[in-house]
Amino acid sequence: VEPAANSMAWDTWFLEDNQVKTWIINSVSSDIQSLILRKKTARDMWIILGQTYGQKKRKVRVYQLMKDVYALRQGDLSVVDFYAALKSKWEDLDYHLDNIWNCPQDQMHYVAKEWENRIFLFLVGLNDDFENIRSQILNSEESFSIEDVYSCVEAEEQRSLVTTGGKRDHISYHERSALVSRGLGGALKSLRKCTHCKKYGHTVDFCWDLHPEKKGKRGRSSSGKMPVSEDTKSSGGKASISAEQIRELRAYLGRTDANQVQASDETKANHAFAV
Incomplete structure (x- = not known):
């Protein structure tokens, strides 16, 4: 509560209130800053944020983040950009979930399973070009952190770029298989x-x-049929090169x-x- 302006405590309160206001402004995105910049005190800012982004808004945000995370795919992104996009979503999600635990051991188990799930999401979102390294990671008996998995995949991408002269192969695994099957x-x-x-x-x-x-x-x-040469007929239908x-x-x-x-x-x- 703001003390009286002629009070001896007002100077201290004013300094601390401005520190809190600065912290709040720096903690929100630029589109939210415009809603609170003109508020007189940190308490006024906090009230506006609570009214705008309360419990109901938090649920909507968590739903949208979960939807984005599960739908995110690498596509034309590099491995670095794809991982950065996923990590940004995860950090935002962790901030909004903020679970309260009564047992620290249960929290440790939950966090471990959550990061294992995020490893799967990262691998699922990769392009088919990384099928080999993906299979190696999934078939390994070792336990990898998300950083270890990212490092392996990123190294594989760099190796592939070196062998292709810095060009990414945008032909998918299924398209390459179809090309081979055509002969x-x-x-x-x-x-x-x-x-x-x-x-x-x-x-x-x-x-x-x-x-x-x-x-x-x-x-x-x-007759509407492609003509067949005598060489093809005599070879049992196998075309020669x-x-x-x-x-x-x-x-x-x-x-x-x-x-x-x-x-x-x-x-x-x-x-x-x-x-």
Whole structure:
């Protein structure tokens, strides 16, 4: 309670009240600060905060935080950014829960189980690129802290970035599996690009815009079925890979390696410049 202005205790109260006001302002987010900045005393600030963010508001906030945590996925985020986003939500959640325990031992067990659950949430939210390291952690008999798990996953990401020249592979695990199941022939075909029409699936030698006479040879037959060569029939339906396809694949891999080396050199140069 504010003492009388002519009281000897007023100076001490005024100093301490301003200290509490400063602490309150620094403890809330910028959007909340605007609600309390013009309040005269720390008590007035506290009353406004209690009315605005009371028990009912706290439950809504906890619900929203829990919803965000369980829905959060890595996506295009790096491991560092994904972990930071999760950790920020967890810290906010811990602040709003603030459980009161009668038995310290029960509190220790609860905290241990809660962090184990958070390890699972972190692993679940990772992209499929980390399936191997995720399986190793889950199958291990050792007990890991969340910091240990994060360190392992982040190290795996750095190793992957080094081998790919600083580029992230955005092709998911399931997409890569589907590409393998389609076979090498389908992959080779998808690598071809016509220098004339800029479309994939064929080369300029077989571009229908330049060679309309080849449309009947490369297209569908009148029965609506793709023509089958005698070589394919005699091999029991297994398509062979031509020398031209092998040359195309080698050329593509050569270009890919060159691009990765160039990207790696640029990344190192940028890092050296930044240092």
